[in-house]
Amino acid sequence: MRRIEQDDVLPRLNPLCTRRQTLQWGGISIIGMSVLAPLLAGGADKPLIIMEQAQGIVVADPVRCVGCGRCELACTEFNDGKAAPSLSRIKVDRKMRFGAGGITAWRDGHGNWGDGLIVQDLCLQCPHPVPCANICPENAIVADPKSGARMVDLEKCTGCRICLRACPWEMISYDPDSRKATKCHLCQGKPKCVAACPAQSLSFVPWLDLTGRTSPRNPLTAMLPPDRVRNCAECHMPGYRQNIRETGFFGGAGYGGGPLSPRGRGFKWIDLTGTILVPLALVSILGHALIRKVGKR
């Protein structure tokens, strides 16, 4: 019976897939996938999310910090209703190392043994790009309508934890009980950690006081993928440079760019008139000199 079935099946399969056809279809699918893959993957590179600027950030002074951890308790008590420092949006720790090649307790770069400094890490409320919001597949990280802080929309969050990996400062926590990501949202503009700090090492500082009237950060367009650069170019004029690391001490050439602020723009007609009048003056004195020379003869 079995032999008969095999004999039945094999003749039917063979015409569908000869060796030649296997190679042909294999080749076609390799070529086709390599052509289609970038087209299909294009959607993964979604446009840069630009959101409302946060009102400010919590600024921490590590020199004043005594490491009591009350900010962590106040944070989780307000946001999670429990004392869970591992969930805290403000993370207080000591910079320590255990020996020359030993375990890094927090961050290295502070000597072989660490300097024992107590540091607080906080969400910086990135103006843009906002890495956590950009990476989120559910668009669950939004600007709080009141404080402008980047907050997790718990209805949309699926707990995939990709934002934990996207944040360059590792400032997003994952709550295993609720299975949601959680991050600093400035407690609706009144951060509880600031109120709880007994050493006054925390303060809530508005952007304006931090950065003046200008945009606080200027991303280097050279480091971004071209799609995002196109988004940046809508606001950041091409050739515009501001940071000293971009311009060098003597400011580089700086040509071809407009300023970011509209304040410095306008009045191009002055330059237009000037660039016409100055060569005109040069030409007319040359003409004057020429006619003088001819007249003398």
Add this chain to the structure above:
Amino acid sequence: MRRIYLHPMPLRIWHWTNALMIMILLASGIRLRILGIAALRPHDPFLLLHQYAGWALAASSLFWFSYGVASGHLRRHFLMKKGDIAGIARQLKYYLVTIFRGEKDPFQPSEKEKYNPLQKIAYGAVMLIFIPVQTLSGLTLSHIGIMQKYILLWDASRLFVAVHVIGAYLFILYLIVHVYMSTLGPTAFSHIQAMITGYEEAEESVKNDWMTDRG
């Protein structure tokens, strides 16, 4: 021919200081203009150079004014006199028409009267109008504490930038004409030489025909 002492030492030093400062100001100013005011960092080296040169120009202009008042240089050489209105037309006619026929300048400088009426107007305008206007409009742009608040409040910096830039272009135009006219002397470099040594070659009897009715 005789040599007359036209330019006293302080004014010669002042002139070349001013010239240097204006060159620095124009060069750095063009760069600042290309960058745009909004893109400037407050510690931009060219901005600082522009500011220091501006202060130096203001100081040297103030010196010129006080020296001119104290020595009578302003009153003697810059006050418009009786025949000067007619002199404007005469000088214009000379520069635009008769100079091409190789005729002599109807105005010859003397210790009594250094400048022709056109020069009086040009130099007077530059020293008494343009440099003060440039200095004041530049001051409003240089982030001086109490003033800055109101300038930001009224958003007046656009206006002051416009005034400052128009002034700068007029300076460039003035400079072009000034340098060209300095070569119109007996030889191309005689006026420039006079501004260095102080002495100018002059005719035996400096007597301008329209000066006869003047004491």
